[in-house]
Amino acid sequence: MSTGSRFRRTLLAGLVAAAVVFPVSAAASPRIPAPAPAVLSGSAGLQSRYDAGLAGIAEAARAAQDSGHAGRAAKLGTMAEPGAQFLTFDGRGQGRAIEVFGDLGTADRVAVLVPGSDTNLDTYQRFREGALSLQQRLxxxxxxxxxxxxxxxxTPGTVSTTVLTADRADRAAAELGPFLSRLRGFTPADARISLLCHSYGSVVCGRTATGPGVSDMALFGSPGTGADSAADxxxxxxxxxxxxxxxWIGEVPHIRLGGIGFGTxxxxxxxGARAFATGSAGHSDYLKPGTESLDSLARIVTGTEAPHA
Structure with a gap:
């Protein structure tokens, strides 16, 4: 075995060991009770879905408060601000939420943000701030x-064995693909849909069959996709x-050994991807106001970005 191969195997072993030894906050957090989301018919319109989303958040907040989880209740209360538009909400487990910024019914440019590790109801505000920043820039x-x-x-925990494999990404891709198809039913026929995929979210996007409705896919802060090339x-x-x-993810080895790692x-x-300018962005900075990376992602969504040399 070459020295380089030994190094890569040793490094991967160290990553796995660290994920096992150090506790994962998501795994250690208490189970917080929440009601099942309301079941809506496939013909339900946007406003009906938004109303159901806010009602679901309010019910989950009450359940969290009644069970002694005031912190979760407060975070849910922040999510349910006046005018918030949630297509879906599920407060069970880590939580699921799909929120819309802007008028989906008239938009001819739509960005779908797919987050990476450690994104859940307890950290949702960070994800929401990035989405709002992008919408304001657009x-x-x-x-x-x-x-x-x-x-x-x-999403997997940043310090966990799950973040080293595509298991959660495969399950997520099975949800994301159909969602993108349904999204077409809420937008104008000529709407241009772009997928913006951060960190482990790029693994999700890289495994999602998008169909012809998605014009662009942007991968940023990516550990890899599991594919050898964009054509794959x-x-x-x-x-x-x-x-x-x-x-910092630039220091992570882009290799794949068995089911661990994500390759190229x-x-x-x-x-073979088109490069876009990101400036000095750190791993959590790509959607911050005033950054070169935010400007580039906005231009990708509007269809005006030129490949960066």
Whole structure:
């Protein structure tokens, strides 16, 4: 075995050992009771879904408060601000939430954000802030736009064995693909839909059959997708990739051994994705106001971004 191969195997073993030894906050958190979400008919319109989402959040907040989980109740209360638009909400377990920013019914540019590890109801505000930042940036130049914050899966913990494999990504992709098809029923026929996939979310997107309705897929802060090249992804969308100079994930080996790791680095020219400018973004900075990465992602959504050399 070569020295490089030994190093890679040793490093992966260390990552797995660390994930096993150090406790994972999500796994250690108490189970918080919440009611099952209301079942709506397939013909239910946007407003009916938004009303049901807010009602579900209010019920989950009451259940959390009554069971002594005031912190969760307070976070749910923040989510249910006046005018919030949740297509779906499920307060059970880690929680699922799909929130819309903007007028989905008139938008001809729609971005679907897919989050990475450690995103759940307790950390949702961080995810929401990124979605809102993107929507405000889009609105400045393209008023007919909308952003969908898609927390539609149980994300892995950053320090866990699950973040090293595609198991959760495969389950998430089985949810995301059909959702993208249903999303078409709420938008104008000519709407341009883009998938913006952060960190482990890029593993999810890389395994999602998008169909012809998705025009662009942007991977940022990505550990890899599990594919050797952009051409191997189950999509006809244009594939973009970017990583900020301050992102620690650039130090993670882009390898795959058995079921561990995700292979080729999407920003490697050999992967074949279109590069986009990200500036000095750190791993959690890509959607922060005023950043080069936010500007680039907004241009990808509007269809005005040119590949970065």
């Amino acid at each position: 609105q400045a130049g393209h008023p007919r736009s909308a952003v969908v914050a898609w927390l539609g899966y149980d 992804l189950p999509t006809t969308a244009r594939v973009w990739a970017g990583r900020g100079s301050g992102d 680095d999407p920003v490697d020219p050999a992967f």
